[in-house]
Ligand code: FES
């Protein structure tokens with residue numbers, strides 16, 4: 136990397152983190168429609184099933200079976216349903232707190248940024264005092280978009296989510312349903 | 318999920334007294350078409366279920382397509398007991414107890430894989446995937462007395478397959494599987510013989526604070542809950558056309574079917590329905606394996622669901638994950654695994670016609686997953702509702718007032734559900750089957766019979 140690119144790198148890292156925090160806050164605050172507006176029309180969103188495998192096996196993640204495998208339309212269906220007064224899995228709603236961390240940009244062009252990050256969701260329901268924990272790594276692609284999210288200090292287009300692959304640490308999902316976006 | 322706080326209360330009765338009281342209460346309650354609420358969260362009842370139900374009846378292990386090659390294996394449970402579902406090198410399917418004959422360690426520690434041998438990590442005893450003990454370190458010096466033939470891995474004494482569905486029974490004596498399935502085979506033939514089905518990928522697994530009997534009861538034929546319980550999914554436009562009433566149909570509840578039950582939507586039409594499969598997929602079916610009566614029921618079938626006692630259920634539906642996409646015929650097979658009183662683990666497999674195109678199978682998967690799975694737009698709401706039944710069931714108050722659940726729908730003078738004597742298949746068919754509880758009563762009658770069966774002890 137050229138020395139004169141370093142400030143750009145720092146700015147880009149900061150911008151991506153702000154996007155991820157913003158998107159996480161929208162979900163925690165149950166502003167599902169606003170979250171959905173931040174995904175691109177061609178979004179690919181996948182949560183492959185994980186199995187306990189021997190160390191020598193190539194992967195623990197299925198390439199045919201998923202907990203979620205979504206496009207723009209099915210995410211629309213889900214977010215609309217989750218916001219319904221008749222979605223008994225989320226009414227009364229669960230309380231979630233998303234902790235996004237370890238954000239690492241793995242590739243970037245003018246248009247797109249690929250990154251990985253870790254996410255822990257603390258989810259509480261009813262009067263339960265021990266919350267459910269969901270732990271995962273995410274691979275994502277963010278894309279420049281006029282209608283994307285941009286912090287005030289950014290001139291020019293903001294960011295939208297174009298691709299997300301969620302790699303769960305769970306083989307058996309510890310929550311009674313996945314009625315939230317990861 | 319905080320399980321421990323929700324365990325049932327233990328009153329001052331001993332376990333056998335408690336079991337007797339509850340099963341006696343159940344016998345009386347069933348006369349009134351009711352079921353004691355307490356059985357949905359009671360430690361003594363649960364322990365008896367493990368030995369009397371899961372230790373006595375045939376239970377589902379897996380589908381042959383999950384272990385297609387010699388050496389393929391998957392870990393499975395019977396009740397809570399650990400087994401290995403494997404195809405040995407001779408191609409024979411085996412259900413081996415996952416516990417070393419030396420000191421009990423698990424010899425198989427991955428959920429799935431392919432191996433010719435299971436080597437125990439503790440002292441290194443090695444078993445062929447037939448279960449035979451073939452290696453004991455320092456055998457000559459320490460185990461020269463040991464007869465390897467007597468120390469094969471234990472295996473389920475009865476393993477059999479029906480149209481690709483593999484079941485096992487761990488009781489010493491078992492009736493033949495086909496006899497156990499009884500009239501249910503007539504229905505299973507429509508889904509697994511007419512169609513060569515294959516499992517796609519790995520099952521969804523998740524834990525739920527509900528007793529395994531709650532979803533089983535539901536899948537025996539609780540069609541009454543759909544408009545209310547699934548309103549959120551129907552409102553966003555992803556309900557199946559038969560369930561929403563867009564497509565006119567008749568719902569038959571099939572009870573008295575040797576302990577198993579089905580709910581079959583029939584659409585009167587010249588068009589082939591086949592659960593929403595399109596023509597090019599229907600063409601791949603084995604059209605000559607069914608009787609003309611079975612074939613006609615299959616042809617007219619919309620949503621179909623059912624359960625095989627004790628804890629295997631399925632739903633077969635022409636579903637959608639998006640109101641703007643074409644429905645496809647998706648098949649979700651589910652097992653409600655007991656994991657404690659008032660607690661279960663759900664296993665959900667999605668199956669597609671094996672000879673359909675890759676693209677179509679992908680759509681079958683997507684629609685199945687987004688309808689019935691841990692993230693399913695329908696399933697999530699069922700589970701959201703069930704959460705809490707266990708707390709009420711385990712309460713002091715439920716015991717005090719002898720609280721019951723109600724299965725009296727359709728027993729009044731004006732009841733809409735009526736027996737259709739012309740139904741071609743086994744069992745008693747109720748037209749307007751959404752308005753009777755006969756299917757669910759069958760589950761609880763079978764449960765009760767199995768629980769009190771002293772001969773089986
Ligand atoms: S426990 Fe398996 S070899 Fe000792």
Ligand SMILES: [Fe+2]
Nearest residue numbers: 542546695699
């Ligand atoms: Fe339901």
